[in-house]
Amino acid sequence: MSNISSDVIRGYNDTIILYLLLQHPSYGYEISKQIRNLSDGKYIIKETTLYSAFTRMEKNGYIASFSSDENGGKRRTYYRITEAGMEYYRLKCAEWELTKEVIEHFIQKEDA
Amino acid sequence: MSNISSDVIRGYNDTIILYLLLQHPSYGYEISKQIRNLSDGKYIIKETTLYSAFTRMEKNGYIASFSSDENGGKRRTYYRITEAGMEYYRLKCAEWELTKEVIEHFIQKEDA
DNA sequence: ACATTTACTACGTCAGGCGTAGTACGATAG
DNA sequence: CTATCGTACTACGCCTGACGTAGTAAATGT
Numbered sequence: 001m002s003n004i005s006s007d008v009i010r011g012y013n014d015t016i017i018l019y020l021l022l023q024h025p026s027y028g029y030e031i032s033k034q035i036r037n038l039s040d041g042k043y044i045i046k047e048t049t050l051y052s053a054f055t056r057m058e059k060n061g062y063i064a065s066f067s068s069d070e071n072g073g074k075r076r077t078y079y080r081i082t083e084a085g086m087e088y089y090r091l092k093c094a095e096w097e098l099t100k101e102v103i104e105h106f107i108q109k110e111d112a
Numbered sequence: 113m114s115n116i117s118s119d120v121i122r123g124y125n126d127t128i129i130l131y132l133l134l135q136h137p138s139y140g141y142e143i144s145k146q147i148r149n150l151s152d153g154k155y156i157i158k159e160t161t162l163y164s165a166f167t168r169m170e171k172n173g174y175i176a177s178f179s180s181d182e183n184g185g186k187r188r189t190y191y192r193i194t195e196a197g198m199e200y201y202r203l204k205c206a207e208w209e210l211t212k213e214v215i216e217h218f219i220q221k222e223d224a
Numbered sequence: 225a226c227a228t229t230t231a232c233t234a235c236g237t238c239a240g241g242c243g244t245a246g247t248a249c250g251a252t253a254g
Numbered sequence: 255c256t257a258t259c260g261t262a263c264t265a266c267g268c269c270t271g272a273c274g275t276a277g278t279a280a281a282t283g284t
Contacts, residue, residue: 011120103121109209
C-alpha cells in the first residue's frame with residue numbers, strides 16, 4: 001500500500017516527465033528526485049524506466065537534449081520540452097480526465 | 113479523444129471486470145456490453161483482452177468459472193468472483209486512490 | 225436462406241517497465 | 255590518501271498485458 005504499482009502509471013511516465021520539463025529543462029537525476037518529492041515518496045521512478053523514456057521521447061520529438069557546458073559539476077545530458085512535446089502533454093492531460101472518469105465508474109471508495 | 117488509450121487502463125481491466133462480477137456472476141459478452149454501457153461507449157474492451165483477463169484471473173484464483181446449465185440459450189462460461197478476488201479488488205481500489213493522487217500532481221487541467 | 229449477433233479460442237507481436245549489471249566521476253569521511 | 259557514497263548515466267534482456275488477426279460455431283433476426 002505504501003507505493004504504487006507500475007502498471008498503473010504505465011503510459012503516464014512520459015506525461016509526468018514532460019510536466020517537469022515544462023517547468024524548466026532538466027536531467028535524469030533531478031527529474032527522479034522531483035518525482036519522488038512531488039509525490040511525497042509515493043512514486044519512485046526506476047532509473048531504467050526514466051532513461052528509456054528520455055530516449056523514446058527524444059526519438060518521438062517530444063524532447064530535445066543538450067549537454068551541460070561544464071559548469072563545475074559533472075557532465076550531464078539535459079532535456080528540454082519541444083512544441084510537439086507540449087502538444088502531446090496537453091493531449092495526455094485531456095485523456096487523463098476522460099480515463100479517470102471511466103475508471104471511477106468501476107471503483108468503490110471505502111472508508112471501512 | 114473519443115476513446116481511451118489502452119496503456120492507461122492497463123492493469124485496471126482486471127479491476128473493472130471484478131467490479132462487474134461483484135454485482136453478479138457473468139460471462140464475456142455481457143461484461144463487454146456492460147463496460148461499454150457504463151462508460152457511455154468511451155471504453156470498449158477488446159475481446160482478446162477480456163478473455164485473457166478471465167484466464168489470468170482464474171489462474172490467480174480471483175474468479176472461478178462454471179458452465180451455464182443449458183437454459184435455452186447458448187452454452188457459456190460464467191465466472192463468479194472469489195474471496196481472493198474481492199480482496200484483490202479492494203486493494204486495487206485503494207491503490208487507485210493513491211495513484212490518482214500522485215498522477216494529478218503532474219496534470220494540468222485546462223479549460224482553454 | 226443468409227447475415228448478423230453471440231460466444232468464444234488460438235497464435236503471435238509489440239511496447240513499456242524493470243531487474244541486473246557495469247562504468248565513471250566528484251565529494252566527503254576517516 | 256583511500257574508501258565509500260552520491261551523482262549520472264548505458265547496456266542487455268526478460269516479462270506482462272494489450273491487441274491484431276483469424277477462425278469456429280451455435281443462435282437469432284430478416
